[in-house]
Amino acid sequence: MTSDDVLAIFREAGAYLQGHFILTSGLRSPVFLQKARVFMHPSLTERLCRALAERIRADVAGQIDYVVGPAIGGLIPAYETSRHLNVPAVWVEREDGVFKLRRFEVPRDSRVVVVEDIVTTGLSIRETIACLEDLGLEVAAAACIIDRSAGQADVGVPLIALAEHAVPAYPADALPPELAAIPPVKPGSRTL
Numbered sequence: 001m002t003s004d005d006v007l008a009i010f011r012e013a014g015a016y017l018q019g020h021f022i023l024t025s026g027l028r029s030p031v032f033l034q035k036a037r038v039f040m041h042p043s044l045t046e047r048l049c050r051a052l053a054e055r056i057r058a059d060v061a062g063q064i065d066y067v068v069g070p071a072i073g074g075l076i077p078a079y080e081t082s083r084h085l086n087v088p089a090v091w092v093e094r095e096d097g098v099f100k101l102r103r104f105e106v107p108r109d110s111r112v113v114v115v116e117d118i119v120t121t122g123l124s125i126r127e128t129i130a131c132l133e134d135l136g137l138e139v140a141a142a143a144c145i146i147d148r149s150a151g152q153a154d155v156g157v158p159l160i161a162l163a164e165h166a167v168p169a170y171p172a173d174a175l176p177p178e179l180a181a182i183p184p185v186k187p188g189s190r191t192l
């Protein structure tokens with residue numbers, strides 16, 4: 001599956017939004033990939049995550065014990081990708097703003113792959129890895145459906161992206177006038 005194929009799925013699902021968006025990193029962007037509008041369709045999610053699982057199988061040497069999804073966006077793709085890898089899926093969720101593995105007991109030294117929906121700066125994956133490493137887990141790699149940084153984000157482990165799609169993002173105090181003219185919205189769950 002190519003990046004164009006993935007973007008076509010997002011466009012057809014009405015998930016390629018244009019406007020003025022506040023991202024989880026605090027950056028502002030004229031584009032938001034509303035993955036929930038893709039993941040609401042099991043057949044589309046199955047196609048994307050089957051392809052992502054194939055990439056993970058090809059790129060990650062050795063055993064994978066668990067897939068970990070950062071809630072909320074990573075829940076569905078992590079679960080569906082784990083189904084194709086035939087390993088269990090768990091998730092981290094925010095407690096007072098910090099990712100925690102609240103509901104599971106994963107043995108120390110387990111080898112895991114983090115599966116995210118979208119990467120912009122890589123901040124959410126880095127936060128996830130910090131939580132997992134604190135628990136003594138080995139993070140073999142991270143993976144995502146779309147990398148908006150097009151390879152620029154550094155998450156500290158190899159990042160496998162099903163698609164790369166470079167999208168502009170600006171600090172809040174450096175907005176182009178056409179973006180500043182639109183009232184911003186924040187679709188994600190951080191700080192909710």
Ligand SMILES: O=P(O)(O)OC[C@H]1O[C@H](OP(=O)(O)OP(=O)(O)O)[C@H](O)[C@@H]1O
Pocket residue numbers: 023024025070071072073074116117118119120121122123124125187188189190
């Ligand atoms: O690479 P980053 O700069 O961290 O941006 C990407 C993150 O932003 C979104 O999560 P968000 O916190 O907005 O909430 P969500 O998971 O509920 O969508 C998305 O699900 C990624 O986790």
Ligand SMILES: O=C(O)c1cc(=O)[nH]c(=O)[nH]1
Pocket residue numbers: 022023024025031032033034035073118119120121148188
């Ligand atoms: O950076 C983000 O917060 C972000 C960007 C995007 O396109 N989609 C998303 O869910 N989050």
Ligand SMILES: [Mg+2]
Pocket residue numbers: 070071072073074124
């Ligand atoms: Mg998220």
